[in-house]
Amino acid sequence: MVESASGEPDDGTAEVLDRPLPDGVRRRVVQIVSDGFGGLTVSELPAQLRQYARFTPTRRTKFAGNAMATALEGDPLFRQRIGERLRETQPELTGALDAGSPPPAADPLDVAAAAYVLRPTGWVKLVTAAGEEAQRADAERVDDETRVELERLREELSVARGQTKADTERLRAELESAKKEAESMHRKLRGALSDVKRGEAALRKATAEFDAARADGQAQLSAAESESRRLKARLSETEAALEASRRAAREGRSVEDMRVRLLLDTVLESAQGLRRELALPPVSVRPAETVDAVEPGRMTPKDIAARALSENDPAILDQLLALPQAHMVVDGYNVTKTGYPTMPLEKQRLRLLGSLSQLAAQTGAEMTCVFDGAELAAPVLLAPPRGVRVLFSKPGVTADELIRQLVRAEPPGRPVVVVSTDREVADGIAKAGARPVASVVLLKRLSRG
Numbered sequence: 001m002v003e004s005a006s007g008e009p010d011d012g013t014a015e016v017l018d019r020p021l022p023d024g025v026r027r028r029v030v031q032i033v034s035d036g037f038g039g040l041t042v043s044e045l046p047a048q049l050r051q052y053a054r055f056t057p058t059r060r061t062k063f064a065g066n067a068m069a070t071a072l073e074g075d076p077l078f079r080q081r082i083g084e085r086l087r088e089t090q091p092e093l094t095g096a097l098d099a100g101s102p103p104p105a106a107d108p109l110d111v112a113a114a115a116y117v118l119r120p121t122g123w124v125k126l127v128t129a130a131g132e133e134a135q136r137a138d139a140e141r142v143d144d145e146t147r148v149e150l151e152r153l154r155e156e157l158s159v160a161r162g163q164t165k166a167d168t169e170r171l172r173a174e175l176e177s178a179k180k181e182a183e184s185m186h187r188k189l190r191g192a193l194s195d196v197k198r199g200e201a202a203l204r205k206a207t208a209e210f211d212a213a214r215a216d217g218q219a220q221l222s223a224a225e226s227e228s229r230r231l232k233a234r235l236s237e238t239e240a241a242l243e244a245s246r247r248a249a250r251e252g253r254s255v256e257d258m259r260v261r262l263l264l265d266t267v268l269e270s271a272q273g274l275r276r277e278l279a280l281p282p283v284s285v286r287p288a289e290t291v292d293a294v295e296p297g298r299m300t301p302k303d304i305a306a307r308a309l310s311e312n313d314p315a316i317l318d319q320l321l322a323l324p325q326a327h328m329v330v331d332g333y334n335v336t337k338t339g340y341p342t343m344p345l346e347k348q349r350l351r352l353l354g355s356l357s358q359l360a361a362q363t364g365a366e367m368t369c370v371f372d373g374a375e376l377a378a379p380v381l382l383a384p385p386r387g388v389r390v391l392f393s394k395p396g397v398t399a400d401e402l403i404r405q406l407v408r409a410e411p412p413g414r415p416v417v418v419v420s421t422d423r424e425v426a427d428g429i430a431k432a433g434a435r436p437v438a439s440v441v442l443l444k445r446l447s448r449g
Helices: 023-037 047-052 057-063 065-074 076-089 091-098 108-118 123-278 315-321 332-339 345-363 399-409 423-431 439-448
Strands: 327-331 366-371 388-392 416-419 435-437
Touching: 023 057, 023 065, 023 076, 023 108, 047 057, 047 065, 057 065, 065 076, 076 091, 076 108, 091 108, 108 123, 315 345, 315 416, 315 435, 315 439, 327 332, 327 399, 332 345, 332 366, 332 399, 332 439, 345 366, 345 388, 345 439, 366 399, 399 416, 399 423, 416 423, 416 439, 423 435
Parallel strands: 327 366, 327 416, 366 388, 416 435
Antiparallel strands: none
């Protein structure tokens, strides 16, 4: 420790800093105090700093900076303890300060902070010089930053000027383009206005033509209505004359109609008297139903071979079936073998019966279809179609014989048509008074629908 000329120790405590501690020096002082905290016990700390004893140096610096600076300034013993810790950590710097010759290469802020803590002779000058140096450094730094910022702003200004020039040229070009487009739009607008005027003129012309056509149409409509009323009047006169002529014709025919009706009533009354005198029972059974034959599903018949074919006009068949109470007997297999021999027997029967059902519905004639069932091993299960009677011959009886029995069962004078190409059948039924028709004639008629 350095002594003064009077023999008393000169620790610099008599010196007083007449200005605020520079910020840079203050930050270094707070850092020195925070670093020296760790080497002190809680009892060695001032009362106001004991709550920060467990803080890390970084947290102490952040939250207790003001408190540490105040304690260091107002508590000489605490400042002495921090100075001892500083001498242990930075012996070269503190030794040079005690000798009165700070290292030239040392940071002025570190020198000023250490001098503020140790308070050697002339520490106020060191702190003041460090503050002035820091201010000068800050001014130079601010000057450099200002110069850099000025250069940056100049560059930005140059770029902005170039951009403004480019934008000006672009906007000038866009303005020229907009002017040209506006001129083009003006020309188009003038053309559109001219078109509108021409359209309005055409519309006025069309409206005038329409009004003239409507007037002409109304005149023609009036003339047509007048002609229609005249024609209706003539039609009414013609209808009245026609009705008068019809009435006169009916009055002229009434005498003949009366004579015909009187004759018809006489014949009907005679027939009714004959029916009462004979006391004939009502007809509930058809003659074809009295012939002994096999109906579908009862016996086991077989088919027969096809016979020769014959060509005739199918219109004859229509004329025969148009006779009152006509009965057509069909030799089934003779027809199917002639028309579609390659099909199975079951499909032959179904196809023929379906066609006969349609023919019966069209003509209203009675129809019986006969199939040869002499050699069938099982009964034929078949639902006869509407309007067609289906019969199979019994064992030992051919279909030809069954057809002859059906013809003989009919009363003399009833129209009976037998469809078969078999010559024996045709000859036999012709003698019995029936009319033979070839199978090909029926096939042609059925194909006509």
